[in-house]
Amino acid sequence: MSEAVNAAVNEPIRVAVMEQLPKANVTARSPLAHSTRVVPGTIQETAGVYLWEEALRTHLAIRGNAGSADFSRGVEAATGLALPDRLQCSQSGDWSLSWIAPDEWLLIGPGKEAYAMELSLRAQLDGHYAVINLSGGQTLLRLAGPKARLVLMKSCPYDMHDRNFPVGKVVTTVLAKSQATVHRIGDEEWALVVRRSFADYVWRWLMDAGKEYDLGPRRPE
Amino acid sequence: MFYLFCPYCGEHREEEEFHPRGQAHLSRPEDPDGCTDEEWGDFIYFRTNPRGLHHEIWVHAVGCRKFFNVTRDTQSYEILETYRMGSAPRITDLNDKQQSREVQA
Numbered sequence: 001m002s003e004a005v006n007a008a009v010n011e012p013i014r015v016a017v018m019e020q021l022p023k024a025n026v027t028a029r030s031p032l033a034h035s036t037r038v039v040p041g042t043i044q045e046t047a048g049v050y051l052w053e054e055a056l057r058t059h060l061a062i063r064g065n066a067g068s069a070d071f072s073r074g075v076e077a078a079t080g081l082a083l084p085d086r087l088q089c090s091q092s093g094d095w096s097l098s099w100i101a102p103d104e105w106l107l108i109g110p111g112k113e114a115y116a117m118e119l120s121l122r123a124q125l126d127g128h129y130a131v132i133n134l135s136g137g138q139t140l141l142r143l144a145g146p147k148a149r150l151v152l153m154k155s156c157p158y159d160m161h162d163r164n165f166p167v168g169k170v171v172t173t174v175l176a177k178s179q180a181t182v183h184r185i186g187d188e189e190w191a192l193v194v195r196r197s198f199a200d201y202v203w204r205w206l207m208d209a210g211k212e213y214d215l216g217p218r219r220p221e
Numbered sequence: 222m223f224y225l226f227c228p229y230c231g232e233h234r235e236e237e238e239f240h241p242r243g244q245a246h247l248s249r250p251e252d253p254d255g256c257t258d259e260e261w262g263d264f265i266y267f268r269t270n271p272r273g274l275h276h277e278i279w280v281h282a283v284g285c286r287k288f289f290n291v292t293r294d295t296q297s298y299e300i301l302e303t304y305r306m307g308s309a310p311r312i313t314d315l316n317d318k319q320q321s322r323e324v325q326a
Contacts, residue, residue: 086230086231087230087231087232100285101284101285101286101287102229102285102287103227104285109288156235157235157238158234158235171284172237172284172285173234173238173283173284174237174283176233184271
């Protein structure tokens with residue numbers, strides 16, 4: 001039996017890669033499409049914390065051996081981003097590459113480019129690796145404002161203090177009774193990646209947790 | 222609450238992020254067909270339940286999702302060390318004070 005397994009391992013990798021966006025003119029609905037509609041006239045100009053969804057972005061999980069020079073070169077050639085160190089994130093323009101585990105990274109970018117990016121990663125990578133399109137499986141929430149950290153402190157057991165959570169750090173931890181990948185983008189800017197099936201729960205939790213800090217929708221530009 | 226050091230994330234995290242997965246360092250018999258029923262039954266079903274030093278597997282379920290080992294004193298609940306899969310524990314005897322001094326250093 002082990003011979004058959006070894007033969008299978010040595011076979012060239014064949015993966016069915018497909019464009020997951022429908023060709024027909026179908027309206028895309030994000031996991032929070034039902035809850036993020038803003039009623040005109042309710043936008044607060046001075047909120048302590050802002051919460052909004054960055055809907056329908058590209059989410060790709062990349063797995064491979066961080067110790068392999070070929071792998072890190074391939075990822076960099078395809079994405080333009082270096083593999084980040086432990087609990088860090090590389091960013092350039094609209095794309096960000098976050099450390100999730102010693103052999104796993106999360107690439108987030110513009111919504112319509114998942115297929116092109118996946119093809120370009122597969123063209124650059126070779127050997128034992130995986131690229132998985134998670135765009136439909138999770139969504140990106142943004143939390144900003146002077147009181148954003150207080151909302152997270154209420155929701156996570158993780159230490160959100162500046163000395164433990166500097167700008168640029170990425171941590172996957174417990175948020176409410178669910179989980180989230182928390183990325184500190186700036187002093188008062190946070191991004192949360194949550195599972196689509198928990199998105200509504202986390203959204204409602206944050207709306208409630210933010211109430212005492214005058215939570216408002218997207219920060220006025 | 223335990224405050225566990227994940228050797229893969231390189232940080233202490235709350236127990237909420239982890240799940241225990243039982244006794245560590247079990248090895249599957251090399252020749253299952255050659256085992257007696259008793260040997261195979263021991264491997265499948267029977268685990269130690271010591272009072273004192275215990276090596277356990279834990280998984281960082283809500284973090285990096287990696288498995289690792291923990292050496293724990295089941296009497297005092299003290300976490301003595303955590304170490305990666307595939308490596309050997311440094312503390313194997315609770316009474317050997319030298320060992321825990323080495324780990325702390």
